[in-house]
Amino acid sequence: MSYVDFIIEMKSEGDPFVVNILPNSRDHTSNNEEFYPFVRLRVRSQANLGQITTYTTAILSTQYRTHAFSVFIVKDYIRLI
Amino acid sequence: MSHGKLAASQRHLTLVAIISTPPPSLNLPPSAGTPIHGWSSTTDRYRAKHEDRHSILGHFANEMSPFFVGPIGTQVFLDCFLSLSDPTSVPLFSIGMFSKFTELLSKKEVTSYDEFVSSDPPTLPQATAVLWSNPTLSEPNCFSAYVQSSHSQHIPCHKPSTIRQNPFQTATGLLRICDRQ
Secondary structure (H helix, E strand, C coil): CCCCCCEEEEECCCCCECCCCCCCCCCCCCCCCCCCCCECCCHHHHHHHHHHHHHHHHHHHHCCCCCCCEEEEECCEEEEC | CCHHHHHHHHHHHHHHHHHHCCCCCCCCCCCCCCCCCCCECCCCCCCCCECCHHHHHHHHHHHHHHHCCCCCCHHHHHHHHCCCCCCCCCCCCCCCCCHHHHHHHHCCHHHHHHHHCCCCCCCCCCCCCCCCCCCCCCCCCCEEEEECCCCCEEEEEECHHHCCCCHHHCCCCCEEECCCC
């Protein structure tokens, strides 16, 4: 893990981020009291977000970095995180 | 079993007990794999004591959710994280910019000992522990000290380059900053 530059994660479903942020939108599927319009916290999406967070945590825990990048592929589009 | 053999076996057992439970070392490399903790999750007698992977990932997602603020344009992303016009950022790479550093690495380490380490005996009587720089002195990078415990002897100002003493070879006496000239 100390040699990893960045991670690439590919999923067929469960994009944890909202494609189009609508004003005053709210993700009613989550039980969080906080409101994060860019995050979709459905079950599958939540697991994917936790997974890439785990990878980034591992990189930042073993390397001297100020930030790290990730590539998240869902279906036919890519997110640079 | 004789007393000698019994004592020897007891020593052996003690030694084995110590070896089998070594103290945790801070120098161990990080364990391979994803560092998912196994904290105890509940005291409920009808639930598992440790959280499973799904619930741990859920905690990670909930914890990180506030930090995903939204999509960002390509140019804004480059300006924020990979800016080429920021004068405070890391200088651009050019051939030879690390030459002095690599030359330094090629030099034998022992050749640097005289600059940083000295095994010369102390020149001051029963001195010393630690030197601090004194900003109140007129001469920059100047140290002034006196031996407090034994002689209360004032030691005139020394430049750091002239102080060549090994603090580990002197046990008594305490060298302190003296700003009372």
